Amino acid sequence: MSIARTGEFGLIERVVARLGTGPATIIGPGDDAAVVIASDGRVVASTDVLVEGRHFRRDWAEAEDIGRRAAAANLADIAAMGATATALLVGLCAPPDLDVAWAEQLSDGLATEAALVGASVVGGDMTASPTLTIAVTALGDLHGLPPVLRSGAQVGDVVALAGRVGFAAAGYTVLSRGFRTPKILVEAYRRPVVPYALGPAAGRAGATSMIDVSDGLIADLGHIAHASKVGVNLHRSAFKVPEQMRDAALALGVDPYQWLLAGGDDHALAATFPADVPLPEGWQVIGEVIEGSTVTLDNRPWYGPKGWDHFRA
Amino acid sequence: MSIARTGEFGLIERVVARLGTGPATIIGPGDDAAVVIASDGRVVASTDVLVEGRHFRRDWAEAEDIGRRAAAANLADIAAMGATATALLVGLCAPPDLDVAWAEQLSDGLATEAALVGASVVGGDMTASPTLTIAVTALGDLHGLPPVLRSGAQVGDVVALAGRVGFAAAGYTVLSRGFRTPKILVEAYRRPVVPYALGPAAGRAGATSMIDVSDGLIADLGHIAHASKVGVNLHRSAFKVPEQMRDAALALGVDPYQWLLAGGDDHALAATFPADVPLPEGWQVIGEVIEGSTVTLDNRPWYGPKGWDHFRA
Numbered sequence: 286m287s288i289a290r291t292g293e294f295g296l297i298e299r300v301v302a303r304l305g306t307g308p309a310t311i312i313g314p315g316d317d318a319a320v321v322i323a324s325d326g327r328v329v330a331s332t333d334v335l336v337e338g339r340h341f342r343r344d345w346a347e348a349e350d351i352g353r354r355a356a357a358a359n360l361a362d363i364a365a366m367g368a369t370a371t372a373l374l375v376g377l378c379a380p381p382d383l384d385v386a387w388a389e390q391l392s393d394g395l396a397t398e399a400a401l402v403g404a405s406v407v408g409g410d411m412t413a414s415p416t417l418t419i420a421v422t423a424l425g426d427l428h429g430l431p432p433v434l435r436s437g438a439q440v441g442d443v444v445a446l447a448g449r450v451g452f453a454a455a456g457y458t459v460l461s462r463g464f465r466t467p468k469i470l471v472e473a474y475r476r477p478v479v480p481y482a483l484g485p486a487a488g489r490a491g492a493t494s495m496i497d498v499s500d501g502l503i504a505d506l507g508h509i510a511h512a513s514k515v516g517v518n519l520h521r522s523a524f525k526v527p528e529q530m531r532d533a534a535l536a537l538g539v540d541p542y543q544w545l546l547a548g549g550d551d552h553a554l555a556a557t558f559p560a561d562v563p564l565p566e567g568w569q570v571i572g573e574v575i576e577g578s579t580v581t582l583d584n585r586p587w588y589g590p591k592g593w594d595h596f597r598a
Numbered sequence: 599m600s601i602a603r604t605g606e607f608g609l610i611e612r613v614v615a616r617l618g619t620g621p622a623t624i625i626g627p628g629d630d631a632a633v634v635i636a637s638d639g640r641v642v643a644s645t646d647v648l649v650e651g652r653h654f655r656r657d658w659a660e661a662e663d664i665g666r667r668a669a670a671a672n673l674a675d676i677a678a679m680g681a682t683a684t685a686l687l688v689g690l691c692a693p694p695d696l697d698v699a700w701a702e703q704l705s706d707g708l709a710t711e712a713a714l715v716g717a718s719v720v721g722g723d724m725t726a727s728p729t730l731t732i733a734v735t736a737l738g739d740l741h742g743l744p745p746v747l748r749s750g751a752q753v754g755d756v757v758a759l760a761g762r763v764g765f766a767a768a769g770y771t772v773l774s775r776g777f778r779t780p781k782i783l784v785e786a787y788r789r790p791v792v793p794y795a796l797g798p799a800a801g802r803a804g805a806t807s808m809i810d811v812s813d814g815l816i817a818d819l820g821h822i823a824h825a826s827k828v829g830v831n832l833h834r835s836a837f838k839v840p841e842q843m844r845d846a847a848l849a850l851g852v853d854p855y856q857w858l859l860a861g862g863d864d865h866a867l868a869a870t871f872p873a874d875v876p877l878p879e880g881w882q883v884i885g886e887v888i889e890g891s892t893v894t895l896d897n898r899p900w901y902g903p904k905g906w907d908h909f910r911a
Contacts, residue, residue, distance in 0.1 A: 298634040311640060312745055315825070317810050318644035318738065320745050323636035327624060330643075330720065331631035332735055334689035336727040365630040376689075376733045407643065414649040420689045420733030422645055425631065432625055432633050497630050512628070542804035 288388060289381035292409055296385065300392045300411075307405030309371035309426065319407035321372045321424055329432065331362035331423035337417035345460050348387045350475040352394020355419045356548075357477045358499065360402055360551035363425035364481045367433040367488025372424040378414035378465075391419070396461035402481045430488045433556070438494040438513035442557040445564055445573040446523075447483040448465040449473070451541065454548020455530050458537060466558050467529040479552040486565040488554045495556040501547040503587050506555055506580045514575025518584055519546075523571040540589065546582070546589045601701060602694035606724055609698060613724075614707045620718030622684035622739065632720035634685045634737055636738045642738035642745065644675035650730035658773050661700045663788040665707020667863075671812065673715055674865035676738035677794045678810035679800025680746040683717040685737040691727030704732070715794045736750045743801045746869070749874040751807040751826035755870040757885040758877055759836075760796040761788070763815050763852065767861020768843050771850060782843045792865040799878040800869045808869040816900050819868055819893045826870075829890025831897055832859075836884040853902065859895070860903045 288296050301314045321328070335358070341351045356373060363370040375395055379388065381591035388411075404423070406566050456474025465471060487495055494513055496505045506517045527536070527540045531566055534541035557574055558564060580587065601609050614627045625633035634641075648654055648671070654664045655891035669686060677685040688708055692701065701724075709719050717736070769787025778784060800808055807826055809818045819830045839847070839854045870887055871877060893900065 312747065316745075316747050316749075317675040317808075318642045318681070318736075320679070320740070321641050321643060323639055323641045326636055328634050328637055328641040328737065329631045330634060330685065330687055330735070330737060332687040332689045332721060332723050332733070334691055334723050334725050334731075334733055336691055336725055339726060361838055362630040362682075366633070368631070372643070373642055374645040374735055376645045378647055378649055378729075378731055408645060408861070410645050410647050412647050413652060414729050414731065416691075416729035416731070418647075418691055418727065418729070418731055418733075420645070420647055420731075422643070422687055423631075424641065424643060432629075432631075434625065434629050436629075439603045495630075581678050597727040 286385045287382045288379060288385055291385055294335045296388060296411055299385065300389060303392055303423065304396050304406045305387060305400060307371065307403055310405055310407050313407050321407055324426050325429045327427055329363055329366050329368040329427060330422060332361055332420065333358045334420045334497040346475040348390035349394035350576055352391040353398040353476050355421050356395045357479050357552055358400035359423035360398065360481060361479045361497040363423050364484030365495050365554055367485050367495065368425035368427045369485055370402045370423050370425045372404055372407040373399050374422040375406055375409035376420035377411045378416065378418040380415060380417060381413050433488045433492050433495040435494055435496055435509050435512035438509050438515050438557040438574045440515055440574055440576050441560055442493055442574040443560050443570050444517055444557055444574060445568040446553055446555050446571045447568045448480040448551060448553030450498060450551050450553050450580060451530060451544035451548045453477055453550035454544040455533055458539060459533060462537060469529050470533060473551065477550060477552045480554060480567055483565065483567045484554055487568065490558065490565045491562050492558050497555060498551065498553040498555050499549045501549050502555065503546050503580050505517050510578060510580055516575040517572055517580045518575050519572035519580065519582050521583050542590045543589050546564065547585065599698045600695045601692060601698055602778060604698055608793055609724055610703060610746045612698065613702060616705055617709050617719045618713060620684065620716055623718055623720050626720050632685065634720055637739050638742045640740060642676055642679050642681040642740060643735060644672055645733065645735045646671045647731060647733045651713065659788040660717050661703035662707035665704040666711040666789050668734050669711035670792050670865055672734045672736035673711065673794060674792045674810040676736050677797030678808050678867055679738065680743050680798050680808065681738035681740045682798055683715045683736050683738045685717055685720040686712050687735040688719055690722065690724045690734035691729065691731040693728060693730060696727050696870060720871045746801045746805050746808040748807055748809055748822045748825035751822050751828050751870040751887045753828055753887050755806055755884050755887040756872055756873050757830055757870055757887060758881040759866055759868050759884045760881045761793040761864060761866030763864050763866050764843060764857035764861045766790055766863035767857040768770060768846055771852060772846060775850060779813035780846055782842055783846060786864065790863060790865045793880055796878065796880045799869055800881065803878045804875050805869040808867060811864065811866040811868050812862045814862045815868065816859050816893050823891060823893055829888040830885055831888050832885035832893065832895050834896050856902050859900065
């Protein structure tokens with residue numbers, strides 16, 4: 286059945302019926318607005334939009350995986366501030382011939398990913414559009430901690446990474462060449478595995494800056510370098526190319542370091558810590574903060590692609 | 599200059615440079631997420647998406663007006679909870695050939711409308727899309743008041759309206775027939791005049807339910823009737839047809855009550871109050887809450903269009 290048949294309100298009713306309610310929800314879907322707990326008198330908020338053909342393809346992933354990825358992109362931004370996500374709001378623009386089941390599964394994916402951090406979908410909007418578009422806003426709670434910004438990195442800090450990089454980019458390349466394996470790469474593209482809890486853990490441990498790796502590690506550390514007015518030097522030896530990634534790179538004729546250093550979409554977290562701070566479990570050192578303004582690899586410039594620009598790529 | 603030439607980050611930099619900072623902003627645009635004051639430990643949040651060709655037309659309105667209208671749709675939802683808006687997040691999906699100046703003026707419009715209530719644009723996302731789409735999320739602060747829901751109307755309450763209805767719908771009809779006057783109607787469509795402060799005023803006065811009139815008065819009061827398990831009876835005599843609307847209706851062969859009772863987009867506020875409560879200034883009685891489950895006009899069913907369904911209209 287198409288959403289043109291259920292209509293806007295019928296579709297909203299069906300989708301809302303499938304959503305759970307998180308502990309931070311005071312008023313959930315169905316009113317003019319939601320009301321969500323912001324326990325320390327501040328709320329963290331971020332918006333990301335996914336457009337069909339650019340951020341996802343319906344023939345490459347199930348609706349539920351697309352929902353999980355749309356949620357992950359936003360939940361990772363909240364984690365990168367050192368906060369815990371509490372709620373998602375979802376704007377869905379869909380062609381009227383979209384199957385209702387697809388919209389329901391998308392919504393299931395959004396709710397499932399949100400539930401990983403104790404958040405839930407508290408509201409949204411649905412409208413017809415020729416271009417399938419998913420706009421997600423995530424809200425989060427710092428629980429009294431200061432937010433970890435991009436601008437706090439200090440010369441002498443260590444640069445650390447939590448979560449994996451390069452997997453989603455490798456999966457994207459595999460899919461775009463018409464393959465469906467290696468499964469570990471394709472699955473990583475379809476459904477990122479984000480170390481959400483390691484964001485607040487970094488904040489508690491005293492991280493001086495943090496970012497969600499969505500544009501690519503070099504590009505995103507470049508954002509930290511720019512905001513903090515420092516340079517970043519990465520150690521190539523800190524990046525092991527996993528066996529399946531190496532095999533795929535060889536088969537496809539790609540330098541796997543392009544996936545590792547310039548691939549987005551895994552939503553790893555990158556942060557800087559004072560050199561004398563013990564890193565929280567799950568974080569590993571990949572470089573150091575130096576004087577300068579660029580990101581280097583073993584003290585040399587990186588000439589590969591840096592990452593992703595949405596109007597140019 | 600097109601946004602394909604400035605690129606995503608260039609465009610974001612240009613737009614952010616034009617934004618002001620509201621008093622509730624702790625961390626504004628430029629990091630992974632914004633941080634906004636939520637003074638009483640709760641945040642009100644709502645998302646609305648506007649799609650070109652469906653919610654706006656670039657040949658019918660300037661970019662700044664489209665920005666104001668996109669902001670108004672969300673800010674009105676916050677007001678309808680009895681809250682004061684603090685922040686907007688904006689997702690812009692735009693064709694790469696979009697002129698940078700258009701995006702800047704859109705952003706000016708969003709910021710100008712937000713500033714009317716002391717809010718500001720604190721974050722967002724930009725991406726390429728074949729369909730120009732504006733996804734806005736508004737955040738708000740209840741300042742210790744309980745939220746005013748759709749579900750609290752009681753039999754015996756009065757039904758009251760703040761702000762104007764029918765003007766935007768009349769302006770839309772005028773424009774869709776190829777006319778550009780009467781100016782008051784066309785301007786109302788381009789730039790709604792929303793009584794934002796009357797939302798919190800209604801909450802303080804003890805309103806039992808409230809809604810933002812965006813689908814049409816009959817449809818939106820139907821949402822209150824449904825959520826509150828009551829009926830609503832409106833008094834036709836409470837709705838005066840303004841002279842210019844009457845003239846336009848006559849010229850276009852439209853029943854002006856269709857604009858008044860089924861037209862959305864003015865973002866008036868409708869609320870119910872206990873019969874013994876003095877209404878705050880700016881609110882006027884238009885009917886009463888009765889037993890039942892539908893919305894009637896002088897105790898008779900309304901056979902005209904009720905309002906707007908975004909997948910069917």
